[in-house]
Structures are given as structure tokens and as C-alpha cells.
Amino acid sequence: MAAKRREQLLDATVDYLLENGAAGLSLRPLAAAIGTKARLLIYHFGSRDVLVSSALSVLLRRIQLAFLEMHSHATLDRTLIGFWRWATDKPNEPYLRLFFEVHGLAIRDPERYGQYLRGAIESWKELLSQRLDKRRMTARRREELATLIIATVDGLLLDYLATGEKERTTRALTMFLRTLKKEE
Amino acid sequence: MAAKRREQLLDATVDYLLENGAAGLSLRPLAAAIGTKARLLIYHFGSRDVLVSSALSVLLRRIQLAFLEMHSHATLDRTLIGFWRWATDKPNEPYLRLFFEVHGLAIRDPERYGQYLRGAIESWKELLSQRLDKRRMTARRREELATLIIATVDGLLLDYLATGEKERTTRALTMFLRTLKKEE
DNA sequence: CCTTGACTGTAACAGCTGTTACATGTAACA
DNA sequence: TGTTACATGTAACAGCTGTTACAGTCAAGG
Secondary structure, three states: OOOHHHHHHHHHHHHHHHHHOOOOOOHHHHHHHOOOOHHHHHHHHOOHHHHHHHHHHHHHHHHHHHHHHHOOOOOHHHHHHHHHHHHOOHHHHHHHHHHHHHHHHHHHOHHHHHHHHHHHHHHHHHHHHHHHOOOOOOHHHHHHHHHHHHHHHHHHHHHHHHHOOHHHHHHHHHHHHHHHHHHO | OOHHHHHHHHHHHHHHHHHHOOOOOOHHHHHHHOOOOHHHHHHHHOOHHHHHHHHHHHHHHHHHHHHHHHHHOOOHHHHHHHHHHHHOOHHHHHHHHHHHHHHHHHHHOHHHHHHHHHHHHHHHHHHHHHHHOOOOOOHHHHHHHHHHHHHHHHHHHHHHHHHOOHHHHHHHHHHHHHHHHHHO
16 A cells, blocks of 8 residues: 555645644644654655645545535525534634635635635535526526625635624624525 | 835835735845845834734725725715726736735734734725615614625625636626615 | 565755844934 | 934844755565
8 A cells, every 4th residue: 555654644734734724834844743754745745735735635525525415405595504504613614714725825826726726616616506506597697696605605704714703794694595585 | 204214115015015925925035126135124124024014004004095985986886886896907906816815814823914804804894884874774784784795795806816707706796786775 | 585665764955034243334413 | 523323234143944865674575
């Protein structure tokens, strides 16, 4: 098993990123934290950049799994509220924190983080469009709606992460969903 | 005039940040770009962190000025659309890019960027609440509405910056405003 | 047993970081 | 003219960065 050790290091790196962020990552502190040496990280991954982008892929996969679990809910409302609950649950906060941190970095440095960002945006859209498929509306309108819903949830999560005010942001989300329902 | 040179360096630093971002800022390249030495940046500002947070304050002031210019518009709709036009205008893009980049960094590192983030969020809320004051609604409802509007515009701007798709995101914004109007 | 290949340890490379000590300039004011 | 305050220049500090050269260790397969 050549790739086994690599897999372990990768998982440990993801956990480290969730705790410490991606902006100031450097090999030696990371290696010390996960019980290895910078030398070996380079050996297993080839370079720092490969390590980071590999770790972000794993991160994305984990978030997508959380998305998929919400699919069991009956209505779009319940799916969104379910995801909101998951995202604002304290133990899951690091996922969203890292998500928006990398989002900010990617806007500036698409070469390094672009692939992750495109994948992340795509996964949001896919979830939403699957939910909206069932309704009778033009593709154009469905696109508008998906864009609006994703943006609003993103914006509210950003607010929540910055202020920590769960109650206010949750109220704003339910108000948004109520407004959407009237619209139909 | 002791503070004159400092002011010049500060403005030049803001422009440099708008072009090059804040995540990987380091003194020597910055100094070279704006025609000075790292030595003098430390001399005028005391430390790197003071320089960065001073520059972000100037940035915030500039964005607030753009906000205030939109106040002349008659309705809330027109104010928001006016700001959206300003923010998605190519030459102004760096402001929002930097805004969200720092937002991402601040979530991770509140000590360094927290002050800027709180000020930025406050200025958004102030603009909105001034606009909503005139309407008859409970303070609680006004808070929900302001939170929702800010979050949606933020989320759409984030989408626009990542994808560059101005037409789709603008359509989503107008759909949002139309929905809000029905709600009243 | 001996070789092969995957893995790890030690140490170093050049280059970068923020910051500082010390010396020099420069202009205003007594 | 001498003093004072602000500004600048030159070099260096210790500490960090990703990466690499070289020398091992260790278990599996001939």
C-alpha cells in the first residue's frame, strides 16, 4: 500500500486546515502538529501546492456529503433549513469558516484555489437545481431563483460567522423563505 | 507637517492593497512598489500591523463615500441598484474583491482584522437602517429586513466576483427586489 | 542472504520575513 | 551659527519559508 500513508497525512492536513485556516499555512508547523516532518510532506505530495489543493478537494467532498444528507427532506424549505442548522452547528462551523476563507483567497489567486472554488460553486448549484427541477418554471427563472437562494444563504452565513448572532440571522433566513413562498 | 508623508504612504498602500490583496502583503515589495523602503514604513507606522489596519480604515472610508452618494436616490430599490452598479463596475471591482478577501481573513484572525470587519458591517447596517426608518414596522422586523438585504447583496456580489457573470447575478438581484416589494 | 523499493532522519540551501542599531541628511528655529 | 526635530540610508539581526542532497532504515521478494 503505497498511498496509505499519504491518505492518512491528507486527512490529518484537512483537520489541521479546519482548525488553523489556509492563508498562513506552512509546512513545518503543520508537520509538527500531525506528527511528521516537512521533509515527508514534500516526499508524499511533491510540493506544498499539491498538498493544499488535495486537502481542499477532501474538504469539498466532506461538505458535499453533508449536502446530500439533507436531500431526504421533503420540501426545499426543509432542505435549506436543515443545511442551515448543520452549517451553524458549532462543531461544523470550521467547515464554513474555511469555505469562506478560501473563497476570499480564490478571488485573488485563481491559479492556486480556482479549481476548488469552481467545484464548490458547482456543488451548491447542483443541489439547488435538483430541488427546483420538479417545479414548473422556465429554465431562466429557475436559474435566477437558484442564484438568489444560494447568494442569500451564503450572505447570511457570512454574517453569522462574523457576528456570531445565530438568532438574528436565522430569523432573516425564515423571513426569506416565507417571502419566497408567497412569490410562488 | 509631520503626518504629511505618512498620509501619502498610506494612500499609496491602499492602492497597492487594492491591486495585490492583503493576504500575502510584505513590506519590502510594497515599499519598492510605492517608492520607499521597508525601513521607512516601520518608521512612519511603527509596525506592519498598524500599517495594514490603517490602510483598511482608509479603504472603508472610501467605500462609505460610495454608499453615501447613493443616498440621493429616492427609493430603497434605486439606492440598492445604484450601489450594485457601482460595485460591479469594472474599475471599482478591486474594492469589493479586497472587502471580501479581508472578510475571509477576519473570520480567522479577529485580532488583526476584527476592527475593520466590525466597522464595515456597521456601515452597511447604518445605511440600510437609515433607509428603512421611514417605514412603519417594528424594530424587530426592520432588523430582519436589513439583515436579509445586506446578506443577499453580499452573497450576490460574492457570486459575481467568483464567476464574473454580471447578467445572471443582476437578474437575481432584481428578482429579489421585486419579491421584497410584493411583501410590503 | 541479498537486493530492491518504499520510507524516514539530519542538515543544509538560498531567499524571504518584520524589525532594529547606527549613522547621515535636511530644514526650521533660537 | 548651533540646536533641534524629522526624515532617510545602509546593514544587519534572528527566524521563518519551501525544497533538496545524502544517508540511512526496514520489510518484502528473488
